[in-house]
Amino acid sequence: MAILEARGLQKTYPKAKTPAVADVSFAVAPGICFGLLGPNGAGKSTTVEILEGVLRPSAGEVLFKSEPIHAGASAKRYRDQVGIQFQSTALQEFLTVRENLRFFAALYPKIRSEDELIAVCRLEEFLDRDTLKLSGGQRQRVLLAIALINDPQIVFLDEPTTGLDPQARRNFWELVRGIKAEGKTVLLTTHYMEEAYELCDEIAIMDHGKVIASGSPQSLLAKHFNDSVIELPSEEAAALMDRLPFTSRGELSELTSHDVAASLDQLRAMGVSLARLRIRPRTLEDLFIELTGKALRA
């Protein structure tokens, strides 16, 4: 049974000509990491806010353990059982990390122990620091701890690693894996396809307010691609453009191939040096561009 289910969600903002969310339905199984991907303006933030219970849909419903989340008493129960890390959130200023944790803890009837939370999110080093003086990665860890403070069954992470350096991002991934290992369900939105591939068991790709593909990253890649990508620096590929269907992607140009060995033979025969050539499998980024026609950070 799904822990969270979106059924025919629609949302149209006042004065908007087109709906932000046109028709979204999917189910999230318990204990998995579910990724919601889409280009800017695809409607994923609105969808997530509806799922979080922060926004009401214009039509459709969200069920949490088969109960509608936007209705009276179940709305309150839902709030007690979900954890949310918003994309950008300020904290109470001039308070330390520990004081912020205690403040949020006081708002919930059931809470996780402070020591456990500190250990899970690795907050020890900066526990008594003013939240205004935290680095981006530290801040995201505090926000994650606040999202986990009520020991939720499902955690929403809305672009949690945007703006973080690669090391901080990878550290954050470890925390998310730890949360998953505890059996919690994670709903993640991200701009980083690598992140989605690393963390998500299932993904849904949205565009124009609708889900256009869903499934596990591996099954989606297998369904849409049976080829590999040969990459060459664009200055070398330029001379081959009239003979081979290279696609320019900035500094690199790509050639897709169903038979890599044959393509390599062909390139060698044309006198192409293989020293700077790279072969890679298809990625979620390729899938994303294939389905939406847009680069992710466009």
Place this chain on the structure above:
Amino acid sequence: MNFNFKRLAAMTIARSMEFLRDRATLSWNVLFPLLTVAGFAWIFSGPQQPLFKVAVLLPQGTTLSTELHPFLAAPSVQFYVEPNGADAQAKVTRHRIDMALDFRAEPARYLINPESQKGSALETLLRGTGGTPLQREEASGQRIRYVDWAAPGILGINLMFSCLFGTGYVIVRYRKSGYLKRLNATPLTAAEFIVAQLLSRLVLTMLVTTVVFAGSNLFLHYRMEGSYWLLGLITAVGSYSMIAMGLMVSARVTSEELAGGLLNLLSWPMMVLSGVFFSIDGAPKAVVWASQVFPLTHLLNAARAVMLDGAGLASPAVATPLLILVACAVTFTLLGAIGFRWTQD
């Protein structure tokens, strides 16, 4: 109603700690009124600027003209017709006006407050203009220094700015930064959040005002005829009504610039028209009526009645403005609570 006192206490404490630890803001909240009071005390102990306000009591059927007395053509003096002799006397006593001319009396007389340097300057001016000599009279009752009259006003504007901006601007900042959205995702209710903001600001404002009042009283020795407890009650109710006014303004606003503009739109007319620095007696009727809209007017009227006249709670000079302040507080709180939105949508 889903109201939880543990959550209310947590929110109140968190907001109060934020305010108390913001040393720059806290220092300014204490220093600003102290400097203003000290500045005014110093300014009005020295030579005066020739800007005077004089009430004129006219016999029936006459109008304000120089035929009555050539002094009525004096430059830099605003003459206005005052219908009530007792009111004129009270205003001279309290420095609300600088002199009263009574042409109903036989012989005609002028009334001044010997504590008023502006009054003394006007007296010199009057003697120099010639015309029928007027009989000198000093305002009866205890003489009041200008600083005794102005101090409640100066402390009042500090209260006003602290209450309006400390609530209104902060809530808009919370909304814009996404902090309100985060709180909305917790079990904290809108009622708990609003009450916490009101309580925190009220307690802190009262603390800061008490410190400023006591501190400035050490060297200015304010006249205090009435009860300190009653003055505290008036200050608390007046502060609350202005905090609620700030809440009302910030209920839905999402832009700090707009919030600042709206709060300035309220605070500046309130500062000018509520009788903070000078009395609006003699101003056009519309202006006098407009001044009655602002809580600060009633706060100052009640506070001055207690401090300068020793009025008690039962006195209409205190009870009436206090009731108006309560009505303002209830109205603004209801409007603010009904209009309150967590998010920018």
